[in-house]
Amino acid sequence: MGSYVLTILVSTLLGSLSYAVYLRVFHPLAKVPGPLLASLTRLWLVYQSRTLKRHLIELQLHRKYGRVVRVSPNEIIISDPEYVKMIYGANSPFLKARWYETVGPKDADTMNLLGEWDMKKYALQRRLVGPIFTTPALKTRENLLEAPIAKFLSKMKRTKDEPQDIVKWMNIVALDLLTEITFSESPNYIDRATDDANAIDVDAFWQQIHWMGLCPDLWVAFVSVSEWCQRFGLDLFFKADIAKLSIVQYYIGQLTSRASEATRAAESATTPSNYADLASDIARFAAARPDFKPQWAATITLHIIGAGFDTLGMTLSAAIVHLARTPTCQAALHHELDAARNTENLDAMPKYTQTLALPYLQASIAETTRLTPVIGIALPRTVPAGGASIDGYDVPAGMTVGMNPWVLHRDKRIFGEDADTFRPDRYLRASEGQRHVMEAVSLAFGGASRSCPGRNLAYMCLSKTLAAVFLEFEVEVLGEEEVRRCQGEGEGYREECFFVVKWHGVWVRFRERGQ
Structure with missing residues (x-):
């Protein structure tokens, strides 16, 4: 018996060594x-x-x-x-x-734009949803973004320079922005100063996905065993489920309510409510295309929030913090905004078209997505x-x-020796050819073959929100000691990457300009 075990151990050791030699040499x-x-x-x-x-x-x-x-x-x-x-x-x-x-x-x-492997199916789905997310189409719904932005500005004015958790607040703003433009209403997270734990729950989803994806066979077994256990009421394995997010449940409730209303209207031969938002645009577009499966309309509507709020919130946070930490950059943006406002080229609530004519603002957004892209893994x-x-x-x-966007976007051969520094001017001073190269290597919204369909919506939200915020406020980033006083001893800044990169413990103060 002993020699048998020894033989197995020696064979295993030799096999492992042989495999290691193969991996290292052959x-x-x-x-x-x-x-x-x-x-x-x-x-x-x-x-x-x-x-x-x-x-x-x-x-x-x-x-x-x-x-x-x-x-x-x-x-x-x-x-x-x-x-x-x-x-x-x-x-x-x-x-x-x-x-x-x-x-x-x-x-x-199914529609799974992030994970789909069948490129023919993916290309079909992108062609179907593409017209909904063009900039001209989104501009017809731009007005829906203005109420959440105005609410946030008003909220910060009432805080009277109190410290604010910027990541928390930008998640809240992103949730209300995306929900308003989708359904013409929102859960009013800004008024309630809470995101109902949506950020925590979506982080739990990505934290599990990002490392289990490295072991796909283990993931398949994990899901199978987890589902088998649940049949018997045994919840032995934690499985993050994005469908359980409160904001996703809100979306499902909205879609269900509208579907029921349409059914009742059809049965009674009455005219249903005439909604004017992204959800209604998607529904009408899907109804006019026989190749647009009914369930895809609901999925793409859910994608707006499920794939968008935390990435939009993080990008808004990063842009505000980068500008606030670089006084010359914040001053340059203030100067550009004031000049446009004084010449009546910028409304108090900026229009998207107006913000596109603000080169320093657009360069600041480009520099934010370059230096701190949301995606943090290859x-x-x-x-x-x-x-x-x-x-x-x-x-x-x-x-x-x-x-990895975090690596590629810091390539000094393309972005210069100061590639690790926030400097929006690099886009303004570059030649047309240099700008083209910088834009061509950007993976901030994925590669060209699989780019995010919500990119235009994200830029609209970023441009309008940042222009409005810096028109009204000067932003100060709090020091480490003050941050600890705000959120408790032992807590401070941390940066985590689980496919997406998140900041924690960044606090700012919004000082109303001119006061």
Whole structure:
């Protein structure tokens, strides 16, 4: 018995050593530099993800090892603008990797724009929803954004310079903005000064997804076992479910109410309410297109909030904080806004068209999404049949490759030696060719082949909100000691990455200008 066990142990050890030698010496990616443990097991990348610092870790990896780094036996990350178009460009054959299995079902009847692998189906769905999210179409609903912005400005004026948790407040503003433009009403989070724990719950979803996506087979087993246990009333495994967010339940309630109203109107031959918002636009558009499945209309409506509020909230927070921390930048924006206002080119509640004519404001938004993009991990893609040549390495089909916006957007060859600094002027002083290159490498809203359909809506919300805020206020970022007094001893600033990058413990003071 003892010799049998010894034989098994020795065989296992020799097998493991042989496999390790293969991974380090004979594997197709063996020559790609990177941490030793990363080349031997994917658990190294899982561990790095669990630290919630992958955006910073991958930045340091590239600065240590170069433009191509091996981060698991079959995965490399790349920081070279030359390959953005090849991997993420329109019609790229590099499809989304298995990491995206965790973000939802992808059968024939579902709409899952983030995780869909079938590019023909994805292209159809993007063509169907595209007209709804064009800038001209969104401008017809722009007026719905103005009430939430006005409420926030009024709320901050009443606080009389009291410290404010900027991330909390921008999440609240984003929730009300997106809900108002979708349904012509909102849960009034701004008035209630709460987001009903939506931010905490969506963070829990991403925290689970971002590392379990690295182990897709484990994820499949996890979901199966979890569902089996729930049949018997056993909730043994925590499974984050974005459908349980209170804001998602609010959306479902709104959609259900409108569907019931339409049914009653049809049965009684009366005219239903004539809504004028994104939800009604989506419903009318879907009804006019036989290839637009009925359930897709509800899904894309839910996507507006489920995929948008925390990313919009974080970008608003980052823009305000970057400008406030850089007095010369805040002063430059104030000067631009005042000049436009004094020449009657900017309303007290700015119109989107007016904000597009404000170059420093638009440069500040571009610089925010460059320096602190919401996505903090390499966006994984699978190498297509035939393989790929990347920076002199022959990468076989089936391997995973990706580029991290946090790394790519700080490339000094493109953005200059001060790429780690917030400087909106870089976009204003660059030549047309330089600006084109800077814009071409941006992954702030994903690559061209899979870009976020809500991008135009996000820019409208960002432009109107930031213009309105800085017209009215001078913003001051509180120091660390004052932050601790606001939120308790032991608490301070922290930055976490779980696919999306979130800030915590950033407090500001809104001082009304002219007082």
